[in-house]
Amino acid sequence: MAHAEPSAAASAAILTEVKPAVLPRAVLVEHGRSFSWITDKICGIIEEKTPTWWWYCFGVACFVACFTVGGITYLISTGVGVWGHMNPVNWAWDIVNFVFWIGIGHAGTLISAILCLLRQKWRTSINRAAEAMTIFAVVCAAIFPVFHVGRVWYAWYLFPIPNSNYIWQNFRSPLEWDVFAVSTYGTVSVLFWYVGLLPDLATLRDRFEAAGNKLRSFLYGLFAMGWRGSNRHWSNYEMAYLVLAGISTPLVLSVHTIVSFDFAVSLLPGWHTTIFPPYFVAGAIFSGFGMVLTLMLPLRAIYKLEDLITQYHIDCMCKITLATGTIVGYAYAMEFFIAWYSANPYEGFTFINRAFGPYAWAYWIMISCNVITPQLFWFKKVRANTTLVWVLSIFVNVGMWFERFVIIVTSLARDFLPSSWGYYSPSIVEIFTFFGTFGVFSVLFLLFIRFLPIMPMAELKAVTPQADPHGDGGHH
Amino acid sequence: MAAPSYGLIATFDTVPGIYHAAEQVRDAGYKHWDCITPLPIHGLDKAMGVKRSIVPRISLAGGITGFCTGMSMIWFTDKFDYPLLVGGKPYFSPMFAFPVSYELTILFTAFATIGGMFFLNGLPMHYHPVLKYGQIRRGMDDQLFIVIEARDPRFNLANTKALLEQAGGKDIKELEA
Secondary structure, eight states, rough: OHHHHHHHHHHHHHHSSOOOOOOOOOOGGGGGGGGHHHHHHHHHHHHHHHOHHHHHHHHHHHHHHHHHHHHHHHHHHHOOGSOBBBBBOOOOHHHHHHHHHHHHHHHHHIIIIHHHHHHGGGGGGGGHHHHHHHHHHHHHHHHHHHHTTGGGGGGGSSSSSOOOOOOOOOTTTTHHHHHHHHHHHHHHHHHHHHHHHHHHHHHHHHHHHTTHHHHHHHHHHHEEEEOOBHHHHHHHHHHHHHHHHHHHHHHHHHEEEEHHHHHHHOOOOTOTTTTTTHHHHHHHHHHHHHHHHHHHHHHHTTTTTTSSSSSHHHHHHHHHHHHHHHHHHHHHHHHHHHHHTTTOOOHHHHHHHHHHHHTTTHHHHHHIIIIIIGGGSSSHHHHOOHHHHHHHHHHHHHHHHHHHHHIIIIHHSSSSSGGGGGOOOOOHHHHHHHHHHHHHHHHHHHHHHHOSSSSOOHHHTSSSSSGHHHHHSSSO | OOOOOOOOOOOEHHHHHHHHHHHHHTTTTTSSEEOOOOSSTTHHHHTTTOOOOOHHHHHHHHHHHHHHHHHHHHIIIIIIISSSOOTOOOSOOOOHHHHHHHHHHHHHHHHHHHHHHHHTTTTOOOOHHHSSTTTGGGGTOOOEEEEEESSSSOOOOHHHHHHHTTTTTTEEEEEEE
């Protein structure tokens, strides 16, 4: 049966072609900045005269770092007895600080690796600084396990190196797994960071050469390896970067999983739980994003980087903090539920003791900072207020330190037998050592922003509309 | 032509410009030529006719080496060289050897990937004719270049220059070798 010819009015109503809806893409570099504007902006930070504020901050950071040097020197010259822990709490601030710092590092890898695989292009303006943060956080973290071994000159016993006792490491122990996890993590983070820096070092090499600064041109050139922007090189480079992102993703998940095994594999109530690996990973990313916000917001204000770190970037970071903070809150609730559901009196007591025992103050600081604070990021007005976001990011950092303190110390202080209960307080040496690590971190970070490009210029250029070979800014 | 030159270099101002020029150079049958860009350009490999990078194969080899290293190291130390009984556990089991082997897989993959990338790119190479070009600094900043090498069998000073001009290249210069 033949169809009747459609009338003119009807054919106008029927579309001959249905095009998919075009959603506007978020603008990642505002005000339509050119390639050379990006180069000048980022390189200008390194090329300008060292600003006065930098010297003040550097001086303060060096002073604070002296506390770690002092604390460690006193520890080595006297012995581990100078720390406050003793039976039953034999593991306290050393491991708390280690987990705290290593967790902070995880956001850097998340941004550089996981967001790269997920093609989240907003990562480009923050990934360089976040990766630097990762490396410096790993440096601070490494201080604690290295020095808590006691006789630090035997720290090489951690690695399977033949020694005069002919004995090897116990590879059944999660602590030995941790040695490999953390040293791999530190090494791969440095490699990933360096590969990302390669094209930008070449840019700096050529700029310093043009400016007549032979020494700096030589040094940047040495590390740029003779990079010349060849597309045949870019082809291998991009593939290598993708592979590194692909392996860093399971790496970052495994590192905090293995860190959580340090606890979960033991038999202590409050530690012996299967929820630990995902809970620790979420907490690590949560704390890391807190630290990224703490660092990036002042940098953005000082160097007027609003066109590169836009409100969209801040929104994204706040939303990840909100999501991971909510996962952490869920994990706290689930720990309580399982403690009750398991019907194990020791497990149940541990959790009641956490919330209402002698360390209740620490528990409620943790809850208010980690569960309540991130919920404010639901509101657009909060995310748009950078000062408030910065203050909240500090709360996140504080809360996550207390989370590790609560998990580690409360579980050890009161376990099975009331006769072997105790109460732990840190000594002044531990406080100094920990306080100083913020100085160590700041010294390294300040040197980074002074001598290396704080944003990946080549990657930033690649997310601008003019980088599209088809000239329409969004077609692939 | 006095001294033998390395090749010809042409300047382009826009990404679409170099993309379409690269397609023309590819179609003209050149093999020894390159694009110099300050950023990785999506799809330029295809426009140049560059094959997919083989870096992942090197990565895979590194990963397998790392995993085997981890497993055999733990077997050697804990079962073969000095068996030590801890908590009644077996001397060797792939279960407890897994986390360390897993980390070594990643570590060796990372080194193989980066080493492979440098090897395939022929880096470090701190001296290169392209780097002697006065304007190459802009190639790390905001301009794009196409370089066609003189050793290419199709290279002919006049014809190659004409091709680059027709493709939209500006400031076509000879590079000294």
